[in-house]
Amino acid sequence: MDKFSTSQVHPEIIKALLEKGIDAPSEIQAKAIPILLTHSGDFIGRSATGTGKTYAYGAPLLSRIDTKSGKVQAVILVPTRELCEQVGQELMGLAQYMTELKIESIYGGMSLKAQIHDLSNGTQVVVATPGRLMDLVQRKVVHLETLHFVVFDEADEMLLKGFRTDIDKILATAQRNYATWLFSATMPDEISGIIQKYLHKELVRVQVGTIDRSNQGIRHQAIIVPAEDKMNVLLHYLKLYQGQKGIIFCRTKSGVQKLYKQLSAKKISSGAIHGDLPQGLRNKVMEQYRAGYIDLLLATDVAARGVDVEDVAIVIQYHLPDTAEAYTHRSGRTSRAGKTGTSLTFVFPEELDKLKILEGELHIQLKQQPIPSVKDQLVNKAILWGAKIAKEKPVGDKLDEATKKEFKGQLMHLSKDELLEKLLATYLREQQG
Known part of the structure; x- marks a missing residue:
């Protein structure tokens, strides 16, 4: 498929894409969409983050929905609330001219009563986190007897991180003649046996890029820094990227909160999201970040699967990630849609062995950056101190x-x-x- 405009995608979806200035598909879209427009069996699609996987399954999926029927025909399962909201918005954007097609996003942390009301009027496509969907299925609000498609977005996260019990309960209520589509940036070895449980029809696989290799538009960097210098070095890089969008990943919720307080005390504008925050507050922070009211987002790994924001210049991994998959999804928040970006990982001297293992699994080498000189650190601190005074x-x-x-x-x-x-x-x- 060379262009959307000459493809077999639904004409109203093509119209929406062309209005967004999109006609040339990404590689995963070009390879997956022609198959998924007609394939009746199962499918596995794998490509790096930021390569357009949502449109790769969304365009053919919405093209195949029978809009004359008000029954649920497709379920898209996602691991996080943020990703649920994001995918729902992207699909509604694709379907904006398909007036008879109704898409609903349902996830925990929002009013159950409001979601039940939204689902009561002929919804054909449901984007959902497993826990909330299972609740609505058990309440007999959502009926899956007419299900034709099940999509696992971020399939590795869905099947490895404790969602399987809910997923099994959900799919037990559906007829077994639906097709299963799995999409992800990474497919760890341990997921292979699990996948077979959910695939039951003729399987087609599409893989874009080299196994376990991260997005090639990312500059992968590491800085070996003692714990006592970590904050000063962070401030140095925040000064270098001042005015540009950045994301800082911490390993724990408490780590996010601690860093947020430290930066706030220095009058550095930022927003924090993690699993303990109420959904309304998480939404507010993300709205401020997307709109440019804040340039810096602090997050746990929960956000790595749900943040799709344009023009993120730098991802700072303030704590070394535990797995290659976590690194891939964190760093993939930059260099999206063909753009370039930087992923900078902070590493303690005692973590060098872990870094080498990570590089081996990813088949990349993180370019080591020198620690800023004492003078540079001091100058940057002075500039930030001046900015703090200006805001006082x-x-x-x-x-x-x-x-x-x-x-x-x-x-x-x-x-x-x-x-x-x-x-x-x-x-x-x-x-x-």
Whole structure:
């Protein structure tokens, strides 16, 4: 398939794509879509993050929905709330001119009553996290007897991370004549036996790129840094990428919260998301991030599967990931849709052996970056300190007017440039002890 405009994709979907300026498919789309438009059996599609897998299954799936029927014909299972919302939005964008096609996204953390209401009016495509869908199936709100397609998005995460019990309960209510489509950026060896349980028809596989190799548009970098220098080095890189979108991944929820407090104390604007935050707050943070009100997102791995934001310049892995799959999905938040980006991994000296294992599994070498000099770190800290002062609110009524007048009197004779020079000199002297 060379172009969407000359393909067998539904004309209304082609219209929506062309309005977005999309006619040339990505490699996974070009290879998968012609097969999925007609194939009645099962399918496995694998390509790096940011290569357009949602459209690769979404365009043919929506093209095959019978819009004259108000029954559920397709279920797309995803591991996280963020990914559920993202996939639902992308599919609704594809189907914007298919007025009789109804798509609903359902996930935990949102009003069950509202979701039941949304599903009551002829939904044909359901995008869902397994727990919430199982609940609605057991309540007999969602009926899957007419199911034709089941899509596992981020299939490795779905089948390896504790979702299988819910998935089995969901699919037990469906007829076994549906086709199963699995899409993911990674397919670890341990998933092979699990997959066979969910595949029961003639299987076709499409793989784009080399096994276990990350997106080739990413500059993979590592910096070996002692624990006591970690924050200063982070501040150095935040200064270098100031004004550009970035994501910092921490291993734990507490790690995200701790870093968020540290950066907030320095008046560095950021937002944090992790599994303990209410869904409404997570949505608000993501809206602010996408809209550009904040440039820096702090997250646990839960977000690596659900954040699809354009123009992320850098991903900082503040803690070394535990697996090659986690590294792939974290770093894949940058360099999306053919663009380039940087993935910078912080590594403690005692973690060098783990880094070598990770590089071997990924078949890549992370280019080691030098630790910024003491002078560079100090200069960047001073600049960030200046930015903090600029954002500081006036003291208001914390001091009486006489005290404020006396303080200002000490500095009134200085010109603006002299005052700024003395502020900088004072900061540098205090930092150097």
